[in-house]
Amino acid sequence: DTAVSQTPKYLVTQMGNDKSIKCEQNLGHDTMYWYKQDSKKFLKIMFSYNNKELIINETVPNRFSPKSPDKAHLNLHINSLELGDSAVYFCASSETSGADTQYFGPGTRLTVL
Amino acid sequence: AQSVTQPDIHITVSEGASLELRCNYSYGATPYLFWYVQSPGQGLQLLLKYFSGDTLVQGIKGFEAEFKRSQSSFNLRKPSVHWSDAAEYFCAVANTGFQKLVFGTGTRLLVSP
Numbered sequence: 001d002t003a004v005s006q007t008p009k010y011l012v013t014q015m016g017n018d019k020s021i022k023c024e025q026n027l028g029h030d031t032m033y034w035y036k037q038d039s040k041k042f043l044k045i046m047f048s049y050n051n052k053e054l055i056i057n058e059t060v061p062n063r064f065s066p067k068s069p070d071k072a073h074l075n076l077h078i079n080s081l082e083l084g085d086s087a088v089y090f091c092a093s094s095e096t097s098g099a100d101t102q103y104f105g106p107g108t109r110l111t112v113l
Numbered sequence: 114a115q116s117v118t119q120p121d122i123h124i125t126v127s128e129g130a131s132l133e134l135r136c137n138y139s140y141g142a143t144p145y146l147f148w149y150v151q152s153p154g155q156g157l158q159l160l161l162k163y164f165s166g167d168t169l170v171q172g173i174k175g176f177e178a179e180f181k182r183s184q185s186s187f188n189l190r191k192p193s194v195h196w197s198d199a200a201e202y203f204c205a206v207a208n209t210g211f212q213k214l215v216f217g218t219g220t221r222l223l224v225s226p
Contacts, residue, residue, distance in 0.1 A: 004156075033213070041151075041201060043216040056213055090156060101147075102214060104157040 003027050004105035006091050012111045013081055021076045021108045023091030031055075032074035033092040033102060034066060043090070049074055050097040078110075086112045115140040115206050119217035126194050127225050134189040134220050136178075136204030145207035146187040147214065148178055152200045160202075163187060174198070199224045 004025045013019050025032060033056075034046040048056040052068040063079045078085060088107045094100040116139045126132050138144055145164050149157040161172025168180040178189045187204060201221050205214040 041219045043157075043203065043219075045213040045215075048213060058213075101159055101162060103159070104149075106156040 004091055004093055004103050006089075006105040006108050008108060009106065010109050010111075012113065014113055015081055015083060017081050018077070018079045019081060019110070020078070021089055021091075021110070023074045023076070023105060025072055025091075025093040025103075025105075027093055027095075027103065028072075029093040029095050029103075030071055031094045031097045031100075032068065032071070033094075034074065034076050035090040035092060035104075037088040037090060037107070039087070047074075047076075048097070055097060081110075081112045083112050086110055115144070115208055115215050117204050117206050117215055117217035119202075119204055119220050121220045122218070123221040123223060125223040125225055128196050129193050132189075132191045132194045132198070132222070134202050134204075134222070136187045136189065136217060137185050138187060138204070138206045139185065140206055144187075146178075146180060147205040147207070148172065148176070148187075148189050149203045149205060149216075150174075150200045151203065151219075157203065160189070194222075194224055196224045196226070198222060 007022045031050045033048040037043045046060045047066045049068045065077045068074045088109050090107045091105040092102040094102045118137045147162045148160040151157050160176045161170050163170050163180045201219045203219045204217040
């Protein structure tokens with residue numbers, strides 16, 4: 001069974017559209033994260049949630065809105081997509097928000113045309 | 114704020130030769146350090162981590178890393194590289210409270226026959 005899964009794996013869309021990426025973890029972890037990897041492979045955290053509560057919101061445009069319906073799911077909704085949003089988005093989870101290893105999903109490659 | 118530097122953008126190693134990937138970090142307290150590997154089109158897989166204790170840590174796939182506080186380094190090593198090791202390698206440090214990982218820019222490893 002996949003520990004951290006994301007859907008879809010690929011997402012191609014037009015500028016101005018709204019899209020969502022879903023993430024689920026079956027590890028029983030309390031904390032989940034969204035990272036963005038740009039075209040130069042640089043990885044940067046966007047958000048983290050602990051038990052459905054937002055604990056980190058790095059300077060991300062408010063067009064990006066994470067939602068955690070339960071602690072096993074963390075979805076990312078993006079409004080009014082822009083060209084610069086094209087990237088690979090990774091979901092991750094860890095047992096707690098303390099000193100725990102983060103386990104990553106396979107990534108979602110978003111292409112905005 | 115913490116930061117990670119991986120000075121080598123890419124490295125080419127002959128199959129069977131030894132490997133060392135460099136990582137330097139900047140952090141005021143005792144760091145939590147990680148090495149992740151990303152194969153083409155894949156998510157990130159944890160190779161090894163350092164939290165405390167023995168400064169030489171063993172990981173999966175025959176990798177090891179040594180934490181040197183005096184040099185603020187956490188270099189990754191492997192005695193004999195296999196063609197399947199060709200991938201992107203990321204060093205990361207966890208922040209205070211361990212709420213997020215800060216990644217280096219990655220080193221692409223190429224393995225020549």
